[in-house]
Amino acid sequence: MNAVSTTSLRYFAEVVRTGSLRAASETLFVASSAISRQLAMLEDALGAPVLERRQGRGKVKLTAAGEALMRYYKNVGNETRRLHSEIESLQGLKRGAINFGMPESLVRDLMPRFLSKFASRYPGISFNVHVAGSPTLAKLVLEDELDACFTFGDVAMQDLSILYSRLLPLFVLVPKGHPLEHYETLRLSDCAEYSMSTLDTSLWAKQQYDEMLAKAKIRPRVALETNSYELMRNVAAAGMCLTFTTRPLDDPFGNPRAGSYVPLKDPRARPQRFALSVHKGRNLPLAVEAFLGELTATLEDIERRAKAGPPRAAAN
Numbered sequence: 001m002n003a004v005s006t007t008s009l010r011y012f013a014e015v016v017r018t019g020s021l022r023a024a025s026e027t028l029f030v031a032s033s034a035i036s037r038q039l040a041m042l043e044d045a046l047g048a049p050v051l052e053r054r055q056g057r058g059k060v061k062l063t064a065a066g067e068a069l070m071r072y073y074k075n076v077g078n079e080t081r082r083l084h085s086e087i088e089s090l091q092g093l094k095r096g097a098i099n100f101g102m103p104e105s106l107v108r109d110l111m112p113r114f115l116s117k118f119a120s121r122y123p124g125i126s127f128n129v130h131v132a133g134s135p136t137l138a139k140l141v142l143e144d145e146l147d148a149c150f151t152f153g154d155v156a157m158q159d160l161s162i163l164y165s166r167l168l169p170l171f172v173l174v175p176k177g178h179p180l181e182h183y184e185t186l187r188l189s190d191c192a193e194y195s196m197s198t199l200d201t202s203l204w205a206k207q208q209y210d211e212m213l214a215k216a217k218i219r220p221r222v223a224l225e226t227n228s229y230e231l232m233r234n235v236a237a238a239g240m241c242l243t244f245t246t247r248p249l250d251d252p253f254g255n256p257r258a259g260s261y262v263p264l265k266d267p268r269a270r271p272q273r274f275a276l277s278v279h280k281g282r283n284l285p286l287a288v289e290a291f292l293g294e295l296t297a298t299l300e301d302i303e304r305r306a307k308a309g310p311p312r313a314a315a316n
Contacts, residue, residue, distance in 0.1 A: 008042040011035045012050060013073050016066075019059035042069075074144045081285050095124040096287025101137035101149030102129065103203075105229035109248040114298055118291060125287050133202045133227055141279050147288045148278045152246075153204030155273075161280040164296050166303055167271040168246040171261040173232075175239040178259070185265040188216040195223035195241040197232040205272060209244060215268040246272055249302055 014024040015035065025032040043049050050066035062070060081097075102111060115127060130140065134151035141149050142159055155162075172191060174180045180190060198220065199206040213220060223241040226232060236243035237258040247261055276296065278284065284292070 004045050005038070005041060008038040008045070009069075009073055009076075011038045012042055012066075012069065015039070015051070015060055016062065016070060021060075078144055078282060082283050096122075096285055097126050097128065098288050098291050099128045099130070099145065099147045100291075101140055101146045102131060103134060103137070103150060103152055103229065104131050104227075105152070105233075106150060106249070107131060108230065110250040110302075113250065114295065118294060122287070122290070125291075134204045135202070138277065141277060144279060144282065147284060148276060148292055151204070151275050151277060152272055153208060155204075155275060155277065159280050160277040162275050162277050163292060164276040164299050166274050166299070168249075168274050169271045170244055170264040170269050171247060172264050173236040173243040173245050173259055174262050175236055175242075175259040177239065178242070180242070180262065181260055183262050185263045187266045188213065188218055188264070188268060189266075191242055192216075192218045192220070194221070196220040197224040197226065197235055197241050197243045198222050199229075199232075200225050200227045202227045208270060208272065212266075212268050212270065216266070246274075249274075249299075 011024065011028065011030070014028055015021055018024045018027060021032045021035050024030075024035055028035070039051065046065060046069070048065035049063050050069055052061045052063055111129075115129075119125065119127075130137070130146060130149075132140075134149075134153055134155070137146065137149040138151055138155055138160060140146040148163070172180070172186050174183075174186075178194075180186060180194070183190065199209060224232070224235055229245065232243045233245060235241060236245075239258070244264065245261075276292070276299065278292070
């Protein structure tokens, strides 16, 4: 097998990422014919085809050799990032980049304050934060597009390594002035006659909520279906409907903007798993390791404070 050209490898990866030679040509600003020649050189060097030759305009499909080559390309990229990070560490943690993923519900809760605090300590480190549903985030971590991510729900992916995990109990966010506002706890049957917001199928928790309601033999009056926890909380606060949710992580005893968090005490209501995960076996750059170490310590501290209960009012 001959040496693989770095240019050929880069063009190949871009074709895979964009799905076609034409799309890769547009992003690379290189003629399609030039990309085609580089792919031919690549296959000649490897002695095997890397892309299936298909008619029509469908997305390209990798051969077995192509899949192996794509893994090699990602490993090279990861090790290059780690090399740069280790070299930079000789002069202290001054530079680096962190690719992180989180569900939208944490855009307001927890992460802005943590990112700001971390950035003030390491001003040379930059962040690329991808906001999406948990299934998408887990997939991007396994593809090494993200260094780590938060997820909600049961993550059944064996190649994910969980750095931190916690079960979060469910609450009902009840609007101010709603008939259920002053209940100390609620059962699913208490909510049955009122309008609710629900999650769409892009979120793992959708299945959990549907199973919970089905076991209670409740068909909710759906006022809103969305992939946004933040929107669900906002419409509940605005008085539109009830919303199943968890309390904010960093201020679990604080009051919502309008309404109240009422514990959902029902045998069919399972707590929701919250996790911080990375790709198992991947070598992470120093900046990412430092970030995840501090983030895990912060989460553990938040959990300890939550278990201790609400702070007592100061004595007069």
